Amino acid sequence: MIKDKIQLKNWRKVRLDEIGLFRGGVTSIKPDDYGFGTPFITYMNVFKNSKININNLELMNVPKKDVERLGCVYGDIFFTASSETYKEIGMSSVLLNDIKNLTFNGFCKRFRLNNFNTLLPIYARYLFRSPALRYSLISKGTGDIRFNISQQSLGEIEILVPDTNTQKRIAKILSAFDEKVELNNKINQNLEQTAEAIFKEWFVKFKLPGRRKVKMIDSDLGKIPEGWNIRNVSDILERLPQGKTYTPEQIQQKGFVAVYSQSSGMILGYHNESPAFSATIDKPVILFGDHTCRMNVVTIPCSLGPNIVPFIGNIFPTIFVYFITKGKISQREYKRHWAEFEQQKIVVPTPDLAEEYVKIVKPIISKMAIIENENQKLASLRDLLLPRLMSGEIRV
Numbered sequence: 001m002i003k004d005k006i007q008l009k010n011w012r013k014v015r016l017d018e019i020g021l022f023r024g025g026v027t028s029i030k031p032d033d034y035g036f037g038t039p040f041i042t043y044m045n046v047f048k049n050s051k052i053n054i055n056n057l058e059l060m061n062v063p064k065k066d067v068e069r070l071g072c073v074y075g076d077i078f079f080t081a082s083s084e085t086y087k088e089i090g091m092s093s094v095l096l097n098d099i100k101n102l103t104f105n106g107f108c109k110r111f112r113l114n115n116f117n118t119l120l121p122i123y124a125r126y127l128f129r130s131p132a133l134r135y136s137l138i139s140k141g142t143g144d145i146r147f148n149i150s151q152q153s154l155g156e157i158e159i160l161v162p163d164t165n166t167q168k169r170i171a172k173i174l175s176a177f178d179e180k181v182e183l184n185n186k187i188n189q190n191l192e193q194t195a196e197a198i199f200k201e202w203f204v205k206f207k208l209p210g211r212r213k214v215k216m217i218d219s220d221l222g223k224i225p226e227g228w229n230i231r232n233v234s235d236i237l238e239r240l241p242q243g244k245t246y247t248p249e250q251i252q253q254k255g256f257v258a259v260y261s262q263s264s265g266m267i268l269g270y271h272n273e274s275p276a277f278s279a280t281i282d283k284p285v286i287l288f289g290d291h292t293c294r295m296n297v298v299t300i301p302c303s304l305g306p307n308i309v310p311f312i313g314n315i316f317p318t319i320f321v322y323f324i325t326k327g328k329i330s331q332r333e334y335k336r337h338w339a340e341f342e343q344q345k346i347v348v349p350t351p352d353l354a355e356e357y358v359k360i361v362k363p364i365i366s367k368m369a370i371i372e373n374e375n376q377k378l379a380s381l382r383d384l385l386l387p388r389l390m391s392g393e394i395r396v
Helices: 002-007 043-048 064-069 121-127 131-139 151-155 164-203 248-253 318-325 331-342 351-391
Strands: 012-015 020-024 034-041 058-060 077-080 092-094 108-113 158-161 229-232 237-239 257-260 267-271 285-289 293-296 302-304 308-313 345-348
Touching: 020 151, 043 077, 043 092, 092 121, 108 151, 121 158, 121 164, 121 351, 131 351, 164 318, 164 351, 308 318, 318 345, 318 351
Parallel strands: none
Antiparallel strands: 012 158, 020 108, 034 058, 077 092, 077 108, 229 345, 237 308, 257 267, 267 302, 285 293, 285 308
């Protein structure tokens, strides 16, 4: 006990409304305002990233008065304030760049620190994503069909913080893991782009390997190679069981660890040392969720989240099915459009050509799997250290 008191002597407990101010985002957006104007932080940018991804900002035609009133600066902290599921409220992201005329989504709350004397932005990036703070944030949510968290509730959140020098040291340790993950993600993006480029050459431009001559015939979808067919998407995939929902209490009590797709930032599900989950995956499948469609190359067994639909190839290999279905569905509203997605018409080659393609790109996918699993280990180690560093259990 004495040791704990000595260790935490330079730590302070403060309420958020004592060290900064909250404000809502831009709400005066119409469908025609998307795609041009000033840089804009989307809801998903906040949800997916512990720091705002400045390479994934959108353009939005925001009124000049809102640009001036709701502009963002270095150090601003954003929280998701509304969602259909309670687990998605209170997800945080910190702006660690200076972007001119930057504004943010109205379903988020901006927290601007009065100064950086008590809390550093680089430390806040990890603090608000720590299990204890996530639990506090989720517990402040209200609602039934849709969940919300108010500015007042956010302001009542208490945080325990060390001196700024300690914050810098902790942030440096944790950010080292994320920097390596970011580098690995870039490598995997390049690898996937290579596999996709080969796919487009063969199955979109019909430029087959070995300069094979292709005889084209008429079809309902235009000219296609002879011997190829037009099928429904549902003909080439098999849906697997969906996942289930876990309460914050279950996640905390059972020691579940969130499993993320490092490529997309999406939570795939949860795992622990002895999982007893439904819809557990431990092999490559295609994961389709309300915000993303990714091929899972993670080999760590984990349970799927409730908003994720897994599927595998039926008459074609899963890798081939992923690339042919990629981008063919409205990802934000997949529950409404899944039937429409399955009925889409697509041009499919002969099975032997699909197998030939998979043999060529399989080493690429295997390399992606190795990198993705390295990311999982890095993220798990970071998440293991995070609460211990944030509580002062581990001294730095």
